Amino acid sequence: MKAVSWNAYGAPDVLALQDVAIPRPTKNQLLIKVHASAVTSGDCRLRAFQIPRGFWLPARLAFGIFKPRCNVPGMNLAGEVISVGSDVTEFSSGDRVFGSTGMALGAHAEYACVAEQGAIVKLPESIDYSDAAAIIFGGLTAVHFLRDCVTVKAGSRILINGASGAVGTAAVALANHFGGVVTAVCSEKKHDLARALGAEDCLDYRKVDFTQQTQNYDLILDAVGNVTLKKAAPKLKPGGKLILINGGCRAFLHALFNKTLLCGVAPETKEMLLYIADLLERGVFKAVIDKTFLLDEVIAAHRYVDTGRKCGNVILLHRKNHDA
Numbered sequence: 001m002k003a004v005s006w007n008a009y010g011a012p013d014v015l016a017l018q019d020v021a022i023p024r025p026t027k028n029q030l031l032i033k034v035h036a037s038a039v040t041s042g043d044c045r046l047r048a049f050q051i052p053r054g055f056w057l058p059a060r061l062a063f064g065i066f067k068p069r070c071n072v073p074g075m076n077l078a079g080e081v082i083s084v085g086s087d088v089t090e091f092s093s094g095d096r097v098f099g100s101t102g103m104a105l106g107a108h109a110e111y112a113c114v115a116e117q118g119a120i121v122k123l124p125e126s127i128d129y130s131d132a133a134a135i136i137f138g139g140l141t142a143v144h145f146l147r148d149c150v151t152v153k154a155g156s157r158i159l160i161n162g163a164s165g166a167v168g169t170a171a172v173a174l175a176n177h178f179g180g181v182v183t184a185v186c187s188e189k190k191h192d193l194a195r196a197l198g199a200e201d202c203l204d205y206r207k208v209d210f211t212q213q214t215q216n217y218d219l220i221l222d223a224v225g226n227v228t229l230k231k232a233a234p235k236l237k238p239g240g241k242l243i244l245i246n247g248g249c250r251a252f253l254h255a256l257f258n259k260t261l262l263c264g265v266a267p268e269t270k271e272m273l274l275y276i277a278d279l280l281e282r283g284v285f286k287a288v289i290d291k292t293f294l295l296d297e298v299i300a301a302h303r304y305v306d307t308g309r310k311c312g313n314v315i316l317l318h319r320k321n322h323d324a
Contacts, residue, residue, distance in 0.1 A: 003109030009049040012302035027085040035129035054249020074107030078132035098132035119268035131287035134313035138170035139276040144266035154179030162223035164190040288312025
């Protein structure tokens with residue numbers, strides 16, 4: 001099979017397409033023919049090993065000290081079950097599925113193995129493979145913070161900084177679904193998208209600094225990484241919360257002692273994926289796909305994500321499988 005490989009951390013050029021053996025599922029795994037996978041900002045940060053300050057050593061221990069431990073990158077995928085291990089009971093051949101390989105990686109290949117008890121669920125027939133792969137990264141993050149960590153009430157004032165990215169687009173849609181009044185911070189050319197997702201107000205970060213405006217918020221979610229608690233605190237209403245998606249070790253430790261600040265990594269669970277699929281089916285979530293590349297164009301896909309200009313998500317189509 002064709003698979004993206006990497007043997008070093010660095011620029012997109014460390015990636016290459018190679019012929020490798022199709023993996024064999026263990027007794028508790030599914031073998032999935034991958035139709036689409038996502039290239040996320042997280043994938044690119046891991047490839048370049050641009051890890052938030054304070055997490056460098058733990059991340060190296062987890063993913064490989066001198067070079068990547070897992071030879072095939074990628075986490076988020078959607079595809080079809082080809083075979084299952086002897087102990088698998090929840091899935092069968094032919095099932096459409098989507099989910100995450102997590103720290104095991106391996107999604108950027110024509111076939112991947114995922115544990116039955118992992119973050120993998122059946123995909124409704126009405127949802128396209130590309131849309132399913134696209135919604136995972138931002139959807140899981142938005143659900144974790146906006147549903148599980150805080151309570152968004154009808155009329156809550158919410159500011160989303162970085163509203164046009166994978167996390168931002170999902171956060172705008174979910175906050176609007178919960179009844180929040182959303183202000184989206186993104187470039188002016190992306191304001192129409194933000195409003196279509198449910199934003200009431202939009203600010204162009206190149207022209208307006210939200211901290212200098214009169215409006216205060218019940219919740220500020222920063223999906224960019226350029227907001228601090230010191231900067232945001234004056235714009236929070238009493239009892240307001242600041243969510244830092246890309247906070248470093250210092251912010252993480254600060255959050256342990258300051259209830260105003262929330263940060264961390266979203267978990268990946270079956271329940272969350274089923275919830276996301278339901279919202280996608282009902283039109284609450286919309287999979288925003290900026291560009292689509294073929295598997296053998298993975299270097300170009302990573303270069304594009306590295307620009308920081310993507311709108312929503314970037315998808316790899318595994319052509320041989322997608323056209324099958």
